[in-house]
Amino acid sequence: xxxxxxxxxxxxxxxxxxxxxxxxxxxxxxxxxxxxxxxxxxxxxxxxxxxxxxxxxxxxxxxxxxxxxxxxxxxxxxxxxxxxxxxxxxxxxxxxxxxxxxxxxxxxxxxx
Amino acid sequence: xxxxxxxxxxxxxxxxxxxxxxxxxxxxxxxxxxxxxxxxxxxxxxxxxxxxxxxxxxxxxxxxxxxxxxxxxxxxxxxxxxxxxxxxxxxxxxxxxxxxxxxxxxxxxxx
Numbered sequence: 001x002x003x004x005x006x007x008x009x010x011x012x013x014x015x016x017x018x019x020x021x022x023x024x025x026x027x028x029x030x031x032x033x034x035x036x037x038x039x040x041x042x043x044x045x046x047x048x049x050x051x052x053x054x055x056x057x058x059x060x061x062x063x064x065x066x067x068x069x070x071x072x073x074x075x076x077x078x079x080x081x082x083x084x085x086x087x088x089x090x091x092x093x094x095x096x097x098x099x100x101x102x103x104x105x106x107x108x109x110x111x112x
Numbered sequence: 113x114x115x116x117x118x119x120x121x122x123x124x125x126x127x128x129x130x131x132x133x134x135x136x137x138x139x140x141x142x143x144x145x146x147x148x149x150x151x152x153x154x155x156x157x158x159x160x161x162x163x164x165x166x167x168x169x170x171x172x173x174x175x176x177x178x179x180x181x182x183x184x185x186x187x188x189x190x191x192x193x194x195x196x197x198x199x200x201x202x203x204x205x206x207x208x209x210x211x212x213x214x215x216x217x218x219x220x221x222x223x
Contacts, residue, residue, distance in 0.1 A: 042213030
């Protein structure tokens with residue numbers, strides 16, 4: 001497909017479970033961003049990659065959150081020992097060297 | 113730090129009414145400014161942008177002007193349609209081009 005894709009679209013986890021969220025950026029896009037969007041709020045920055053290098057992870061809320069992009073393409077956001085406050089929509093965006101960010105549809109995570 | 117403040121919604125208008133959604137940003141440097149739109153059931157889409165003071169971004173009848181003196185980037189449209197019903201987010205770029213978003217304004221347009 002031509003756009004950013006994310007999987008799964010919906011994830012329900014029990015408190016304490018680990019989850020992994022996947023992002024497939026647009027082919028050739030160097031930059032990849034993760035955002036967290038709580039209900040009724042705007043997206044908040046989590047982390048940023050340029051190719052495989054994670055250049056900024058200042059928005060990750062705790063050390064339970066970990067992101068990787070080992071080959072500079074697909075990225076995975078992992079959340080360990082999920083908590084109820086982790087419930088949100090997780091958005092991925094990609095761009096070509098600082099131009100417009102294209103967003104995926106998001107993964108809605110619900111932690112019970 | 114960087115922040116963006118936009119008017120709370122929901123905003124309810126009749127079709128063909130004039131729309132303004134206010135947005136102000138913190139003035140650290142001269143960031144690029146954006147309006148994103150989220151239609152029901154869809155992902156965020158870039159609506160328009162402006163990269164420097166006095167620039168006007170426009171798309172689909174929507175306009176916003178980068179006002180350095182008032183640190184504002186208000187979104188306007190002269191005549192809204194039912195199909196414009198969506199949530200609108202104002203955003204500014206920061207270091208590394210990461211975006212800081214406002215909380216979003218829901219627009220409902222009725223016949």
